[in-house]
Amino acid sequence: MTFQTEFEFILPKGYVDEEGNLQKKGTMRLATAADEILPMKDPRVQSNPAYLTVILFSRVISKLGNIQSVIQR
Numbered sequence: 001m002t003f004q005t006e007f008e009f010i011l012p013k014g015y016v017d018e019e020g021n022l023q024k025k026g027t028m029r030l031a032t033a034a035d036e037i038l039p040m041k042d043p044r045v046q047s048n049p050a051y052l053t054v055i056l057f058s059r060v061i062s063k064l065g066n067i068q069s070v071i072q073r
Helices: 031-040 044-048 047-059
Strands: 006-016 024-029 061-064
Touching: 006 047, 024 044, 031 047, 044 047, 047 061
Parallel strands: none
Antiparallel strands: 006 024, 024 061
16 A cells, blocks of 8 residues: 555646746645744744745645746755
């Protein structure tokens, strides 16, 4: 039995990239403890706790449409 660690998703409204292309399909991995703990030290999260979701997604999304570089931290 294998444990699935990556999941495909579809953004309902999508994301418009720098070139104006609409990206909807992506892949994300399961979050680790570090993914959830380290952003708490980010000054953006400390000043606005709602920003935690943005940081968390930026850490776990491994692919979004045909964007060549998704930031990995």
